[in-house]
Amino acid sequence: MIDADRLKILTNGAKYDVSCSSSGSGRRNAGGLGNAAPAGICHSFTPDGRCISLLKILLSNDCIYHCRYCVNRADSDIPRASATAEEICELTIAFYKRNYIEGLFLSSAVHVSPDRTMEEMVRAVKLLRTVYRFHGYIHLKGIPHADPALVREGAKYADRMSYNIELPSEKSLKLLAPQKTKQSLLLPMRELTAFRREGAERKKGHILPAGQTTQLIVGASPEPDGKILHLAQSLYDRVGLKRVYYSGYVPVVHDGLLPEKPAGALREHRLYQADWLLRFYGFTADELLSESENLAAEYDPKCAWALKNMHLFPVEINRCPAELLLRVPGIGMRGAKRILEARRYAVLRYEDLLRMRIVMKRAKHFITCDGKFFGAEKPARIRRSLVLQGAAENAEQLSLFSSPETALTSLTGEL
Numbered sequence: 001m002i003d004a005d006r007l008k009i010l011t012n013g014a015k016y017d018v019s020c021s022s023s024g025s026g027r028r029n030a031g032g033l034g035n036a037a038p039a040g041i042c043h044s045f046t047p048d049g050r051c052i053s054l055l056k057i058l059l060s061n062d063c064i065y066h067c068r069y070c071v072n073r074a075d076s077d078i079p080r081a082s083a084t085a086e087e088i089c090e091l092t093i094a095f096y097k098r099n100y101i102e103g104l105f106l107s108s109a110v111h112v113s114p115d116r117t118m119e120e121m122v123r124a125v126k127l128l129r130t131v132y133r134f135h136g137y138i139h140l141k142g143i144p145h146a147d148p149a150l151v152r153e154g155a156k157y158a159d160r161m162s163y164n165i166e167l168p169s170e171k172s173l174k175l176l177a178p179q180k181t182k183q184s185l186l187l188p189m190r191e192l193t194a195f196r197r198e199g200a201e202r203k204k205g206h207i208l209p210a211g212q213t214t215q216l217i218v219g220a221s222p223e224p225d226g227k228i229l230h231l232a233q234s235l236y237d238r239v240g241l242k243r244v245y246y247s248g249y250v251p252v253v254h255d256g257l258l259p260e261k262p263a264g265a266l267r268e269h270r271l272y273q274a275d276w277l278l279r280f281y282g283f284t285a286d287e288l289l290s291e292s293e294n295l296a297a298e299y300d301p302k303c304a305w306a307l308k309n310m311h312l313f314p315v316e317i318n319r320c321p322a323e324l325l326l327r328v329p330g331i332g333m334r335g336a337k338r339i340l341e342a343r344r345y346a347v348l349r350y351e352d353l354l355r356m357r358i359v360m361k362r363a364k365h366f367i368t369c370d371g372k373f374f375g376a377e378k379p380a381r382i383r384r385s386l387v388l389q390g391a392a393e394n395a396e397q398l399s400l401f402s403s404p405e406t407a408l409t410s411l412t413g414e415l
């Protein structure tokens with residue numbers, strides 16, 4: 001069994017990975033232990049939006065690579081530890097039986113070689129499924145440069161796999177993570193996409209039911225938000241990723257090539273909001289900003305888009321097509337659904353929208369209700385009002401969610 005000292009080192013080393021939330025996995029228990037629920041098992045969140053109910057652990061923190069931003073890099077003077085596949089399994093089962101966790105998030109530094117590390121990680125998840133009969137959720141991290149056969153083998157047992165894309169450009173990778181290349185990260189992602197497709201075509205059960213995710217460090221290198229969002233869009237469209245996680249850079253090691261200051265929670269928050277618009281609201285990265293631009297800090301990306309496209313507004317709430325309704329600031333997915341349903345039976349007025357909990361402080365500048373307009377006439381006044389609201393909401397969000405509504409928006413990114 002892993003002793004307390006090693007456990008501390010291995011779990012501490014895993015805490016920087018934010019891509020561990022789970023969803024979409026619905027395997028039934030066939031006489032073993034645990035369940036992977038369709039709605040996701042990470043139902044417990046820390047105030048900054050990170051989930052806490054998985055055992056999040058490294059197989060090893062003893063790395064042969066030199067990623068400059070990483071505390072585990074080969075030349076770091078830190079305590080090192082590794083575990084065996086059997087030790088990871090015993091720990092997972094012991095924690096599960098004590099009700100401490102509902103699943104496993106297994107990652108690792110590159111220990112000895114990419115193949116050696118990946119082999120041991122795959123052995124751990126295979127043992128958990130076949131010997132320990134564990135049916136709980138498993139998220140397996142991929143090791144760049146490992147043999148594609150190992151990548152496929154891991155995918156047979158995990159619910160989700162992820163390769164961290166790390167930085168938004170090849171140039172930054174070369175500078176800050178010299179052993180990693182764009183290809184070493186993209187090829188296994190494509191391998192997994194192909195494997196999932198083959199599995200679906202041959203009806204061989206659901207391979208990686210919770211899909212693939214990735215994590216990007218924001219602010220360690222100079223790329224603007226536009227470059228990051230365009231990359232995210234191509235990962236969704238071309239590689240079929242389920243989710244891109246944005247991890248604001250935090251200086252944990254001193255290095256002349258890295259910024260001295262953290263990227264800040266607001267930048268990370270705006271990227272999550274924009275990402276939400278890409279995945280659920282039908283926006284493209286191009287519509288939101290060019291590759292060389294940054295997202296506005298003063299207000300959310302949907303407001304920023306609407307202000308750039310004032311010629312489309314105001315729209316009449318009782319007739320506006322669903323796609324455009326979703327683009328009105330202050331009307332979220334649930335709000336749009338309520339409006340579409342209700343307007344089939346009655347003409348909606350301002351008070352009706354308030355009752356539907358539409359955020360009228362924002363929406364009123366972009367809509368008419370039964371022909372009546374309640375917003376500000378001049379773009380400068382609209383802008384000022386949105387900036388003031390944005391400032392109030394950001395102050396709340398950054399002070400750890402003082403209201404349930406702000407907490408929900410911050411966790412989901414819904415706008």
Ligand code: SF4
Binds near residue numbers: 066071109177
């Ligand atoms: S591969 Fe890079 S990021 Fe991963 S543990 Fe090693 S040094 Fe850190």
